[in-house]
Amino acid sequence: MRTTVGSLLVMLLGAVLEVVPATAVAADAKLVAQGKEVYTAHCVLCHGEKGDGKGLTGIIARYQKHGVVIQLYPRDFTAGMFKFRTTPTGYLPTDADLLKTVTEGILRSGMPSHEDVSLADRKAVIAYIKTFSPRWTEEEPGEPIKIGKVPSYVGTAASVKRGKELYKKVGCFQCHGLSGKGDGPSSATLKDAWGDAILPFDFTSGALKMGSGPVDIYRTFVTGLDGTPMPSYEESLSEKQRWDIVSYCLAVMQQGKPHLAER
Amino acid sequence: MSKYWLPKTLRSRRGILFTFLTASIATALVVGIVSVPSLVEAKKNKLRTEVHPGELDDYYGFFSGGHSGEVRVLGLPSMRLLKRIAVFNVDTGSGWGITNESKAMMGGMIVGDTHHCHGSYKDGTYDGKYLWVNDKANNRLARIRLDLMETDSIIKIPHVQGTHGTFPQRYPQTDWVVVNSEFRTPVDNEGKGNFEDPSTYGGVHTIVDAHKMEVIAQVIVPCNLDLAGTDYQGKYSFATSYNSEGGATISQMLARDRDWLVVFNWDAIKQALKKGSYKVVDGVKMLDGKPGTGLAIYIPIPKNPHGVNISPDGKYAIASGKVSPTASVIAIDKLADAFAGKIKPKDCIVAEPQIGLGPLHTTFDGRGNAYTSLFIDSQIVKWNIQKAIDLYQHPKEGDTAVVDRLDIHYQVGHTMASMAETKEADGKFLVSLNKISKDRFLNVGPLKPENDQLVDISGKKMRLIEDEPSYVEPHDCIIVRRDLVEPHVLDRAVMDEHPLAVHKNAIERDGNKVTVHLTANAPVYGMQKVEVNEGDEVTFIVTNHDEIPDLSHGFCISEYNINFVVGPFQTKSVTFTADKPGMYWIYCTNFCHALHLEMRLRLLVKAKA
Numbered sequence: 001m002r003t004t005v006g007s008l009l010v011m012l013l014g015a016v017l018e019v020v021p022a023t024a025v026a027a028d029a030k031l032v033a034q035g036k037e038v039y040t041a042h043c044v045l046c047h048g049e050k051g052d053g054k055g056l057t058g059i060i061a062r063y064q065k066h067g068v069v070i071q072l073y074p075r076d077f078t079a080g081m082f083k084f085r086t087t088p089t090g091y092l093p094t095d096a097d098l099l100k101t102v103t104e105g106i107l108r109s110g111m112p113s114h115e116d117v118s119l120a121d122r123k124a125v126i127a128y129i130k131t132f133s134p135r136w137t138e139e140e141p142g143e144p145i146k147i148g149k150v151p152s153y154v155g156t157a158a159s160v161k162r163g164k165e166l167y168k169k170v171g172c173f174q175c176h177g178l179s180g181k182g183d184g185p186s187s188a189t190l191k192d193a194w195g196d197a198i199l200p201f202d203f204t205s206g207a208l209k210m211g212s213g214p215v216d217i218y219r220t221f222v223t224g225l226d227g228t229p230m231p232s233y234e235e236s237l238s239e240k241q242r243w244d245i246v247s248y249c250l251a252v253m254q255q256g257k258p259h260l261a262e263r
Numbered sequence: 264m265s266k267y268w269l270p271k272t273l274r275s276r277r278g279i280l281f282t283f284l285t286a287s288i289a290t291a292l293v294v295g296i297v298s299v300p301s302l303v304e305a306k307k308n309k310l311r312t313e314v315h316p317g318e319l320d321d322y323y324g325f326f327s328g329g330h331s332g333e334v335r336v337l338g339l340p341s342m343r344l345l346k347r348i349a350v351f352n353v354d355t356g357s358g359w360g361i362t363n364e365s366k367a368m369m370g371g372m373i374v375g376d377t378h379h380c381h382g383s384y385k386d387g388t389y390d391g392k393y394l395w396v397n398d399k400a401n402n403r404l405a406r407i408r409l410d411l412m413e414t415d416s417i418i419k420i421p422h423v424q425g426t427h428g429t430f431p432q433r434y435p436q437t438d439w440v441v442v443n444s445e446f447r448t449p450v451d452n453e454g455k456g457n458f459e460d461p462s463t464y465g466g467v468h469t470i471v472d473a474h475k476m477e478v479i480a481q482v483i484v485p486c487n488l489d490l491a492g493t494d495y496q497g498k499y500s501f502a503t504s505y506n507s508e509g510g511a512t513i514s515q516m517l518a519r520d521r522d523w524l525v526v527f528n529w530d531a532i533k534q535a536l537k538k539g540s541y542k543v544v545d546g547v548k549m550l551d552g553k554p555g556t557g558l559a560i561y562i563p564i565p566k567n568p569h570g571v572n573i574s575p576d577g578k579y580a581i582a583s584g585k586v587s588p589t590a591s592v593i594a595i596d597k598l599a600d601a602f603a604g605k606i607k608p609k610d611c612i613v614a615e616p617q618i619g620l621g622p623l624h625t626t627f628d629g630r631g632n633a634y635t636s637l638f639i640d641s642q643i644v645k646w647n648i649q650k651a652i653d654l655y656q657h658p659k660e661g662d663t664a665v666v667d668r669l670d671i672h673y674q675v676g677h678t679m680a681s682m683a684e685t686k687e688a689d690g691k692f693l694v695s696l697n698k699i700s701k702d703r704f705l706n707v708g709p710l711k712p713e714n715d716q717l718v719d720i721s722g723k724k725m726r727l728i729e730d731e732p733s734y735v736e737p738h739d740c741i742i743v744r745r746d747l748v749e750p751h752v753l754d755r756a757v758m759d760e761h762p763l764a765v766h767k768n769a770i771e772r773d774g775n776k777v778t779v780h781l782t783a784n785a786p787v788y789g790m791q792k793v794e795v796n797e798g799d800e801v802t803f804i805v806t807n808h809d810e811i812p813d814l815s816h817g818f819c820i821s822e823y824n825i826n827f828v829v830g831p832f833q834t835k836s837v838t839f840t841a842d843k844p845g846m847y848w849i850y851c852t853n854f855c856h857a858l859h860l861e862m863r864l865r866l867l868v869k870a871k872a
Binding site for chain 2: 105116204205208253
């Protein structure tokens with residue numbers, strides 16, 4: 001998290017001094033210029049001219065829970081923080097990570113697939129997006145974490161049971177609730193890195209944003225979702241413990257819906 | 264003010280009580296106990312009959328839609344139409360009858376005739392989970408789940424025609440739903456043998472498992488069965504029969520002065536099922552309920568009766584005479600003796616008050632009064648049940664149980680008061696569902712709306728509040744307190760309840776079968792182009808991934824006669840043959856976003872070589 005705070009500080013200073021976002025990182029100014037065109041054509045309406053997620057039609061959701069009005073905006077690129085990565089927490093995502101999001105879109109958000117945009121344009125827009133945050137000039141993206149084959153015990157009753165114990169012990173329930181509905185004791189008090197109210201995900205409610213398979217869930221436990229209160233459990237849990245919690249999460253998601261297990 | 268806080272000696276002595284109260288109020292006024300604020304409070308507690316913009320109603324009204332085949336949800340007292348729930352009808356607005364999910368339930372039928380819409384019960388009041396509604400036209404029973412307010416099951420009622428009176432078990436909870444067949448029909452209706460002879464026809468009381476939506480058994484009786492009711496103890500169901508004659512023509516059906524209220528004994532039915540005293544016809548257990556079998560008794564009541572309703576205290580079944588100007592009051596606590604043969608069925612009748620011409624249905628205020636619709640008189644008549652019973656025992660010249668009459672406009676069929684089909688009848692509102700509106704609205708041609716009138720019954724006199732035009736043709740309704748329904752209603756579906764909910768956009772091909780798994784997420788579908796070949800059998804499965812309340816997406820395929828709507832987290836699918844080569848825009852029909860117009864994708868159907 002130290003990196004994150006640091007980069008926020010830099011950003012703040014940058015804003016105060018009216019520093020123009022650095023473009024030095026872009027090896028090719030032409031690529032950035034091309035990316036700007038793509039961005040203006042496809043992205044600006046939601047992510048905004050400044051890349052702060054405050055575009056004209058950008059609000060994804062506005063609702064009230066526990067008396068708190070929650071508004072969800074598209075990703076704010078100025079912080080250089082990204083939820084969906086393959087890199088460890090605190091690290092920038094790889095180009096491949098960004099390309100995946102741009103290409104496939106994000107389920108349950110307003111972020112559409114851009115398969116219709118040429119690969120060259122998608123790569124260019126990634127170069128442009130990097131101009132919004134100074135982090136990209138100061139840091140290198142992390143190494144993608146390695147996830148092995150799904151162990152055979154994932155999904156067994158014993159693993160689900162162990163996962164359930166860990167889910168309580170580690171404190172997952174504090175936010176996500178014992179039933180996974182996102183209604184844990186601290187769910188109403190959570191804030192994201194921007195200081196806005198944020199709700200823990202209700203993973204009984206359907207598709208997960210980055211995929212609902214065991215590997216997708218496992219990846220989130222390792223990478224955390226930077227910018228949200230969802231931390232990484234890379235250091236605090238063993239690999240086996242993480243897979244056990246995956247078992248438990250899958251069991252909660254599939255409860256009463258046996259057809260999901262067949263997928 | 265309860266009389267029980269008075270000294271025992273003063274109870275039941277009206278004169279003294281009145282004197283005492285008058286004196287108390289006078290004293291209170293003098294010493295200033297009854298203050299101006301408390302009078303203001305009294306005014307504030309007046310029945311709220313207006314619902315201003317931004318305010319919400321106090322009751323849900325669930326109305327059948329007659330031969331429109333649907334069910335409607337209204338708010339009361341505003342009488343605003345909140346939703347039309349497609350059931351047996353095709354509705355291009357929602358896509359009911361177009362999606363695979365709805366077509367699987369409808370079984371190829373698009374005509375329906377809904378009459379009676381009743382809710383699921385727990386301990387004598389609504390539990391807010393389900394509604395059931397009949398289809399008189401094609402003999403079906405549908406269940407609507409109230410969390411989504413959508414139809415979730417439709418079953419065929421076999422061996423019958425004129426599927427009419429429908430009522431759920433009220434106690435201890437709804438495990439059974441009973442359904443009457445109004446038209447006697449040959450059980451084996453294959454157009455063979457002696458099927459012209461009406462004496463071979465049967466009336467059927469069908470018992471449906473409310474949870475599984477399966478027919479448990481059918482009881483065959485020698486007469487037709489019209490309206491239905493159930494008691495408040497889980498022991499009996501009731502059915503009026505206007506054709507005890509077994510006639511096939513109107514003059515034959517009108518021959519007798521008394522027809523029947525048929526009462527079915529649930530314990531006896533359960534025993535018979537346990538003992539195996541039934542025939543299995545087309546896989547359905549069929550019991551013989553004719554007189555003498557002990558499954559049903561036949562109470563003779565005048566004449567060509569129609570409605571039967573149970574008083575909220577569970578004591579009386581009240582059947583309306585239709586052709587006779589009377590209502591028949593049947594004491595439910597006498598039924599056990601009648602089944603045991605200790606008394607005759609007719610001895611269960613404890614009153615037959617004369618109330619007016621063309622009595623059809625009765626509803627209640629929970630204060631001992633009944634309100635009966637009078638079709639011919641175009642009135643709602645309010646009468647006191649106990650007074651009617653007293654006068655039946657000790658007739659008094661010139662005395663009547665009738666308390667009040669209200670002219671309605673015009674020709675009322677059903678009438679229903681708030682919460683009146685529960686033990687919590689609250690005596691606030693009554694709806695008069697009038698068949699004819701004539702001059703009450705701007706003229707819209709020969710086919711005019713019906714007129715549902717809202718009446719305030721909280722006072723001694725009934726008071727007409729408003730007229731509400733309605734499309735064909737609500738027969739019946741229930742009026743349910745908001746707090747019993749609202750907590751169960753969802754803003755979004757549970758995504759994975761649908762086995763095909765889309766988690767990943769994809770196109771699968773298996774020979775000439777193409778399945779498109781597609782998300783809808785304002786303002787885009789998960790894919791912007793889908794290519795198929797002419798002649799392919801194409802299935803689109805669409806899941807709405809927007810979790811914002813009220814953000815629904817449409818899915819219309821231009822030139823392909825397909826449209827449906829998916830609410831937040833819902834999944835719906837459609838299968839069609841891509842028989843028109845060319846490029847066709849698929850677009851969102853349900854306004855969803857500032858970029859709603861851009862929410863579309865291309866369906867490319869490649870022509871055969």
